[in-house]
Amino acid sequence: xxxxxxxxxxxxxxxxxxxxxxxxxxxxxxxxxxxxxxxxxxxxxxxxxxxxxxxxxxxxxxxxxxxxxxxxxxxxxxxxxxxxxxxxxxxxxxxxxxxxxxxxxxxxxxxxxxxxxxxxxxxxxxxxxxxxxxxx
Numbered sequence: 001x002x003x004x005x006x007x008x009x010x011x012x013x014x015x016x017x018x019x020x021x022x023x024x025x026x027x028x029x030x031x032x033x034x035x036x037x038x039x040x041x042x043x044x045x046x047x048x049x050x051x052x053x054x055x056x057x058x059x060x061x062x063x064x065x066x067x068x069x070x071x072x073x074x075x076x077x078x079x080x081x082x083x084x085x086x087x088x089x090x091x092x093x094x095x096x097x098x099x100x101x102x103x104x105x106x107x108x109x110x111x112x113x114x115x116x117x118x119x120x121x122x123x124x125x126x127x128x129x130x131x132x133x134x135x136x
Contacts, residue, residue, distance in 0.1 A: 051092050051128065052115055058096040059113070063103060068110050068135070078110055078135035087118075087129040095128045108134035 060067055068076070084102060089095035095115070103111055114131045 051117065054092045055096055055113070055115060058093065059099070062100060063111070066103070066108060066110050068112050070112050070114065070133075073110065073112050073133070073135055076110075080133050081108065081136045082106065082134040084132050084134075085129065086132065087127070089128045092128060095130060099130060099132055102132070103134075106134055108136070110135040 068078075086095060086098045086102070089098060099113060111132055111134045114133070116129050116131075118127045118129060119125075120127070
């Protein structure tokens with residue numbers, strides 16, 4: 001009887017140790033993913049940047065009645081009703097398409113876009129993103 005109890009205790013302790021190591025490995029994996037995400041630089045693109053000019057050329061004709069810049073939105077005293085993020089786009093065209101898809105669904109009165117470029121130091125690539133503001 002005592003050997004059975006001792007065997008059960010040893011098995012329980014072993015299982016507990018393995019489970020604890022698995023939990024610790026999971027936490028380590030999450031920490032490493034976050035570390036990789038920190039290895040990036042984000043630069044907000046102003047209206048003079050070539051990517052921003054290309055984006056405006058693609059977007060303005062399609063949404064000329066509802067697309068405004070931030071300065072115009074402030075002058076018109078528009079109220080932000082919603083904002084959303086579009087991230088990890090490889091080029092300006094895919095960024096414009098992703099934003100257009102959401103704008104067509106939401107159908108806001110007006111919207112503006114604050115673009116950013118993210119440089120990943122690990123792989124040396126740029127990705128584009130944007131914060132889109134919808135106004136009423």
